[in-house]
Amino acid sequence: MYERKIPITLDCGLDLIGEVLYGKWKIRMLYFIAEGCVRPSELQRKIPDASRRVLTMQLKQLEEHELVTKTIYPQIPLKVEYSLTEFGKSLLPVITMLGQWGDEHQERLRNVIEKQYTTTQMMSDQMV
Amino acid sequence: MYERKIPITLDCGLDLIGEVLYGKWKIRMLYFIAEGCVRPSELQRKIPDASRRVLTMQLKQLEEHELVTKTIYPQIPLKVEYSLTEFGKSLLPVITMLGQWGDEHQERLRNVIEKQYTTTQMMSDQMV
DNA sequence: CTGTATCCTGGAGGATACTG
DNA sequence: CAGTATCCTCCAGGATACAG
Secondary structure, eight states: OOOOOTTHHHHHHHHHHHHHOOOOTTTHHHHHHTTTTTSSHHHHHTTTTTTTTHHHHHHHHHHHSEEEEEEEOOOOOOEEEEEEEEHHHHTTHHHHHHHHHHHTTTHHHHHHHHHHHHHHHHHHHHHO | OOOOOOOHHHHHHHHHHHHHHHHHHHHHHHHHHHHTTOHHHHHHOOOOOSOOOHHHHHHHHEEEESEEEEEOOOOOOOEEEEEEEEHHTTHHHHHHHHHHHHHHHHHHHHHHHHHHHHHHHHHHHHHH
């Protein structure tokens, strides 16, 4: 029907990127680090819904995946900064595209998401 | 440091697209449907790791989010086909880009992922 | 300030068996 | 063939308290 416009290897590419981007806050963190929020406390402020523990964990994973670099300044109080590696920067266009699509279809998205939400609501209301 | 190259609204765009793409198999399903695997059984075959139940659930969500359309042919045995809406098709470039990035960095990705995996292994080995 | 150790919970997703 | 109903597991992520 769509005549295989997409080369098959993509399938595996999706796996791999999924591996690296998996984690509730990772994309956001990359995004904010790119924006200049390079210290954990800044990120924490930007993403208040995330717990400190998870924030740290996912930063560590990003580091293991070589998307960010961690720099420790041995001061009191401690100062830590994260920055994107070249590898990490190569991901920015992808993230930008994700965000742009969401942005461009903002209204429609809000509609369909809201609609689905209220449907769920109705169902749980009926449960009572 | 990176001087805010990315417009701030992206942040919300990321939320919205996340909402719609959230689900272990959704991106894959969209991808395969675009490729011409339009029947549930075909998708099931392409994604054998997914359970029938979840496959159906996520298809239903994609439908609610207006990314796919469901067509039922009242035959025995039943025949069902899914196809991308225009809205859904607008997502293809994004998916393609995701997959391409993963594809292009395939080797490096395999390395860092593998490395992290073995690290985890070592740790759980030490646990013993 | 940054990071770790514990404990706990929600809910996504799997297995299985069933209906139409 | 397509979909649903139950039941169950597992772990990502939150809360909290503490340490360097």
